[in-house]
Amino acid sequence: MFENLSDKMMAALKKVKGQSRISESNIEEAVKEIRLSLLEADVNFKVVKNFIDRVKAQALGIDVLKSINPGQMFVKIIHDELIKTLGGGAVDVDVRENPSVIFLVGLQGAGKTTTAAKLGLFLRQKLGKKAGLVPADIYRPAAIEQLQILGKQNNFPTYPTQAGQKPEEILAAAKAWALENRVDVVIVDTAGRLQVDEELMGELGRLKAIWKPQEILLVADAMLGQQSVAVAEGFHNKLELTGLILTKVDGDARGGAALSIREVTGLPIKFLGVGEKVGALEIFHPDRLAKRILDMGDVLTLVERAQDVVDEKQARDSVHKMMKNQMTLEDFLKQIQQMKNLRN
Ligand SMILES: Nc1nc2c(ncn2[C@@H]2O[C@H](COP(=O)(O)OP(=O)(O)O)[C@@H](O)[C@H]2O)c(=O)[nH]1
Numbered sequence: 001m002f003e004n005l006s007d008k009m010m011a012a013l014k015k016v017k018g019q020s021r022i023s024e025s026n027i028e029e030a031v032k033e034i035r036l037s038l039l040e041a042d043v044n045f046k047v048v049k050n051f052i053d054r055v056k057a058q059a060l061g062i063d064v065l066k067s068i069n070p071g072q073m074f075v076k077i078i079h080d081e082l083i084k085t086l087g088g089g090a091v092d093v094d095v096r097e098n099p100s101v102i103f104l105v106g107l108q109g110a111g112k113t114t115t116a117a118k119l120g121l122f123l124r125q126k127l128g129k130k131a132g133l134v135p136a137d138i139y140r141p142a143a144i145e146q147l148q149i150l151g152k153q154n155n156f157p158t159y160p161t162q163a164g165q166k167p168e169e170i171l172a173a174a175k176a177w178a179l180e181n182r183v184d185v186v187i188v189d190t191a192g193r194l195q196v197d198e199e200l201m202g203e204l205g206r207l208k209a210i211w212k213p214q215e216i217l218l219v220a221d222a223m224l225g226q227q228s229v230a231v232a233e234g235f236h237n238k239l240e241l242t243g244l245i246l247t248k249v250d251g252d253a254r255g256g257a258a259l260s261i262r263e264v265t266g267l268p269i270k271f272l273g274v275g276e277k278v279g280a281l282e283i284f285h286p287d288r289l290a291k292r293i294l295d296m297g298d299v300l301t302l303v304e305r306a307q308d309v310v311d312e313k314q315a316r317d318s319v320h321k322m323m324k325n326q327m328t329l330e331d332f333l334k335q336i337q338q339m340k341n342l343r344n
């Protein structure tokens, strides 16, 4: 995923990298190429427009640091906006309650059942939590068995869903089962449909009322590209999702889903599914992904160093003023902002 986007963006940025001035005309070409590369990667056009608007506004308004050239600064702006679009930093899965409940929802074939086992393994290996699996997809007979096999193979207690049991009954009964089996995190594998429909949303809504989950994660197929934006909005409007898991990122998806879905829904992407095996789940790190897309480590380091110097100078000035009792509210605000930057 992202190879094409990465190549095209890098090519566009290489041209501006050496520019000694930033003006509307000399970034125009680069902006055009970046817009095109995003659209080709199947990024939602509104997301592309917002991205480009933000980049332009910043590029034309910025004070360029003395020790670097404007072209390099432009690369940094693109990079930072990319991270913002992807969602900033990594976001944890909420398993503070005991037991915690996680619903996996999504269309048929998105990877819910597979992801249930992957998530269970992640919780055990990374967070030391005992996961239990609840098969609540009664419409595809094989789905129950599929999850039971995964449970057995990986040593997760799995609720013994019986043929003929309704999803509501399964979830209600799973409460006592989770206690008996000392399960820390209950992962509910719900039914999917080919598209978002009333019936499915109704059922998921009832399940939510029976056992309120801490997390409702939409499992979305990255191969769907920006179609997944509409799917995510559909689920989110009805259920109030808490996050997303993007699957099949190992395939030749163009990356549009990852870049669109977060910006449009405001929901964090928490994990990426990177293969069919149970170990193939990664925490989503927007900053690392942005670095992979824009493999311009040299420029970024240069700009960051230059910014550090500026910040240091500001800090020294403030100390001077403070000692002379000349600190203004604005200086104080600057200090606080820098402290915040350190934390981010
Ligand atoms: N390559 C790849 N295949 C995946 C991934 N996640 C799921 N799959 C495959 O997608 C298909 C559907 O997955 P499944 O979990 O049954 O989807 P569900 O209908 O949402 O429960 C299966 O063949 C999985 O092996 C992934 O991250 N990468």
Ligand SMILES: [Mg+2]
Pocket (backbone or CB within 6 Å): 112, 113, 114, 137, 143, 189
């Ligand atoms: Mg399934």
